[in-house]
Amino acid sequence: MSAQDSTGVIHDIGYRRYAGARTTRAGIIRALLLSGVLAVFGFGRSGKAKVLPFALLGMTLVPAVIQVGIMSLIGLSADLLNYSAYNAGSSFLVVLFVAAQAPVLFSRDLRSGVISLYLARPLGATAFALTRWASLVLAILAFVLTPLLVLFIGGLAAGASLREELPRVAVALAGAVLLAMLVATVSSLVASWTLRRGLAIAGSIMVLLVGLGVTAGLQEVADTEGATTLAHWAALLSPFVLVDSVQVALGDASTQFPAPADTVATGLLLLGAALVLMFLGMALLVRRYRSKGA
Template sequence: MADRAGVIHDLGYRHYDGPRDGVATIARTLFVTGLRHAFGLGRSGKSKILPFLLLGLSTLPAAIVVGVVTLVGLSDLPLTYAGYTNQTQLLVSLFAAAQAPVLFSRDLRYRSIVLYLARPLPAYVVALTRWASLTTALLVFTVLPVLVLYAGGLLAGLDVSDQTTDLLKAVALLLLVSSMLAGITGFISSVSLRRGFAVVGSIVALVVVPGVVTAVQAIASEEGAEQVGVAAGLASPWSLTNGLASAWDAGVEVFTPPEGGWVVAYLAVAVLIAGVGLAAIVARFLKVGSQ
């Protein structure tokens, strides 16, 4: 007889004879709950302030651009969809750094993870759903302003084909960077159980390191050592994304744009960072589950 996915513990109360939901239903519920918590939904009022403030600050410039383009009747948007995210990457990084501990640190710090790992939910499923929730939250955070720009471009009568092509390039890049940021901040938050330490560590990884990489690339470009700058771009998720946007003609200019085999290397490293981040989170949860 096949093993049942659901488990019911008889505590002496009224018996339950209804349907038993399995791992897929539990994982889906955890995913939706995690996505809501990333924006403070279903939590206290003060938990909603920071995520929605950052989202508002990220979307407001797009709304202003749309208003200007529509009223003035410009023949093109003043910046590309991928370029817009490049301009707001600090806000995206702060959102990831602030909300990753909500999904990872709290459960481990307060040991509520033990409840999730009670049968029949495996530890790796919890890790995957948490990572998916944060990745989706980041994707929503970054795509929403881009969609505002896209809608404004269409309302202004810009070419639908060109705008849609640029939008699809931007969405592909945003999916890639969202998965990288979720892996990096998720792992840092799963190791640093104190929220403050997790936030600081994530800011160093997503703000300080990219700043250093940009400085190195600027100096390399000025000194004529472009290959050094291109190689330095492999060290940061944002420099990887911007480099790929430049190579894919998505409207982002960088000091040392990758060409030829470097483009493949940038894409491979970006996928590797996302994969290693997810694998590290899964390993962390498996370790906790075995204790």
């Protein structure tokens, strides 16, 4: 940087004050929320930041497109459309997406120091942390809902009945919302504590994917040993197993795992416990950001 860059033109133009309208707190939150969702998909960042999220989104759509294609070409029945199991089936892609993109919202601010600029602005640490979390939830929702909608709309186009499909897809959508919130909480905690993108990615994959395998194994063992209660509650170790379990117990969906909750009561208890854990996670996240302001 040398002197000649700054002189000359700058001095000709006077400074203009701004007397126009300013947005409210809600407006700032909306702007942050939207920019966060877009940042996850690489908008407002470098060109190559868009490659990974869209590649993963494309990959997660493949099974849906194939299923719809088979249905319409061969004319198989609509029972083939298993919405509620879709995201557990493509859990690897969901985990990759979340693990790779959560650091965009959580590690990047803390690591590059932008957080001190955010905290010196009106929102404050609590609102900022929760808005970031909500951005990640919405981004994950976009990722997990898109294939479900492709299945649903494609299935209808291929002749499935709206009346039969609607309740089934509704359960899957509710499950997807729960999944997005749980996965977002886990990965945001990991990302906000590790700071380095690589570590955050590895950490999230560890927690989510290995957690999924361990939970499935644990359920299998507990189930065969006759410890059904333990098998049910093991679902709390993995968001994917938990969502599956809750969908089975409350929404009459088919399961992908050894020991889903078998009664509505267990399902409700599991759901409640998962939500409590999620709120605890969010409180930890808020604490993390509050400590950054000091």
